[in-house]
Amino acid sequence: MSSTLQHLVLSNGLRVRLWHAPHLKRCAALLRVEAGSHDAPPAYPGLAHFLEHLLFLGTARFPVEDGLMRFVQSQGGQLNASTRERHTEFFFEVPPTAVSGALERLCDMLAHPLLTLERQAAEREVIHAEWVAWSANAEAQRQYALLRSVSAQHPLSGFHAGNRDSLPIHEAAFQQALSEFHRQFYQAGQIILTLSGPQPLEALARQFGALFAPGRKVRQSAAPPLLDGPLQPGQIEGQLDMLLAHEDLPDNASFDYLSTWITDNRPGGLVHELRERGWLQDLACTVPYRFAGQALLHLKARLSTTADRADVEGLIRDWLAFFGKADHSALLLEYQRLQACRSPGALELARRDDGVPIVPEYPGESRHPWKFPEPEPLLSAVVAQTPGTPVPTGLAYSPVLPASGEYAALYIRWQAEHLRDVLKPLSERAKRIGVELDWTRSANTWQLRCCGAPAMVLGVVEQALRTLENPLAVGATAEPPLIPLRQLMQQLPKVLAGAGQPGWTALATGFDAAAGNALNHLLGRLAGTPYKPSRPRLLPSQWQQCGESGGEQALLLFAPVADEAAGRLLAHLLQGPFYQRLRSELQLGYAVFSAFRQIHGYSGLMFGVQSPGASHAEILGHLHDFFARPALLPETSRDNLATQFHASVMPHADLAEWLWQAHLAGDDQADPQILAARIRQLRQPDIDRARADLASGRRWLILANGPAAPGFLPSR
Structure with missing residues (x-):
């Protein structure tokens, strides 16, 4: 766009x-x-x-x-x-x-x-x-x-x-x-x-x-050379870290071009070759430092257990030598096509690097028969003309997202044990053309999410379903360890997934008639029993220990609500005061947050605290004290929140996610305008009831990296 x-x-x-x-x-x-x-x-x-x-x-x-x-x-x-x-x-x-x-x-x-x-x-x-x-x-x-x-x-x-x-x-x-x-x-x-x-x-x-004082650019002190000898970063088990130093780059030089092609996983390229040999799980290219012509390029390769670090590094250096000396005329045109098809959000656009692509030259001669990949066929995807196909039983369509041809979203959820984590390579390809493909698992629940231009979404989904029918072995990617609070946030969807209902269900929005017909044809071939979700039951209060107590105590509280409008408005009112009280006044730690979240059809308030000094019991006590305080409802807060659910300001991705969560809760007629109207109808007594229900602790799901604290009363 x-x-x-x-x-x-x-x-x-x-x-x-x-x-x-x-x-x-x-x-x-x-x-x-x-x-x-x-x-x-x-x-x-x-x-x-x-x-x-x-x-x-x-x-x-x-x-x-x-x-x-x-x-x-x-x-x-x-x-x-x-x-x-x-x-x-x-x-x-x-x-x-x-x-x-x-x-x-x-x-x-x-x-x-x-x-x-x-x-x-x-x-x-x-x-x-x-x-x-x-x-x-x-x-x-x-x-x-x-x-x-x-x-x-x-x-x-x-x-x-x-x-x-x-x-x-x-x-x-x-x-x-x-x-x-x-x-x-x-x-x-x-x-x-x-x-x-x-x-x-x-x-x-x-x-x-004009609020800033007038001034001129200050010349920042020059840095000494990056190197006084060869770069020899230490290595850790299962990973190869390569640092490449540059000293005299133009100010407008961009590494995005190099990053685009070194991480391309199609045949002929570095990633494909390393994976074919069974050596590579993942390759990332970042620039951790850049200033005044200096730059440090970091290549991080997550390796399989059979990989030899020296062999992997040798192939990477061989590819870099090939890349620096190759003819880039066709590749630059393909890069322009990739850039044109991406549609960044406002913040991503503000951060966009509009520098000039560079082809850095690295020492050595290439001995491997590398080749640049063929033009990406998904860039030329068109909606297939198929005979009229009825809508599969498990698929629901929402008309809320306009069928403009600019953005469509498809969600599919399976309850199955036989599915595997095999879509990472396709997800990497999809990202390059501006299509989001997520393939996630919570317990025995698998979810596919694909969003972007409708024709490209259909092309990616078709390949995804084909891959799931005939999966090839793909090694699991080792992820870096998370801080305790983020570990709890990662665990929460697995807890809420529960046993689930066997079969599959799906939601689509933003597809016109032709694209919808092509999608019906694709999903009509899905194995398993289609079903329509129903509203999940509210959980009784419980405390689950996830992980061991370490240097810091982490606690995550999720409180499901029956009334989404009241729950959202209460969360809206509590967010600022919660941060102010627990982080700024009590100084419990730097990781303190609250928000409204929807997970597997559950809607609820979430509160997270990670503290180096306070015990789980003390954190729980501070939560009790905070929830006991009144939550006053200013007129502007109600209107500010309701306005956020207008289709003109709600981002497509957020709108699609909200519709999907409504689908999982059994509501295929969800309309954000109805939610906005309900929010505007709320008054102080409604907030008081919602706050009292939260304070009662009747439906608290607490995840913590320690045993249940004294004072926590689970439901019986």
């Missing part, structure tokens, strides 16, 4: 990029400050990351209760920030009607922060908790060790995370350094603001970009 990019520079020096994409349903902002952890004073490692945290704690104009985080959450948006080595990013995505309020808050909090000592003391504890978790995380330590394999003179080999010891907030010299860092780098000349959305955004960029 078409989008145009405009560049401009404001009078105060702020650089602006404007992506105009009429098809988008949301707007996004990405604000990059060209200063990161390597620009902080060496005496205070972590100062840049610390400042990033402090900026979210409110300003004189927008206190924390009305700051960016609360505002974006109230609009159903998303936001985050990240401190990298030489830049810091702040970003959000919201409905178009909310972009003005969000952008004003973002610019104000960066330009006019309140860096009071009280706020610093509280946030330093959060930074320290992050550092404790980072120190205990094997994958994080692995990445740190890889970066330390460069020259000892380069700042990449140093410590920049920040903790209590490196952030002496009571010292005058530290406070002066913090203020000077903000003054020097958080000014207009050091900032790039990118906005994307369906409407003109230049006026907003000029209005709120």
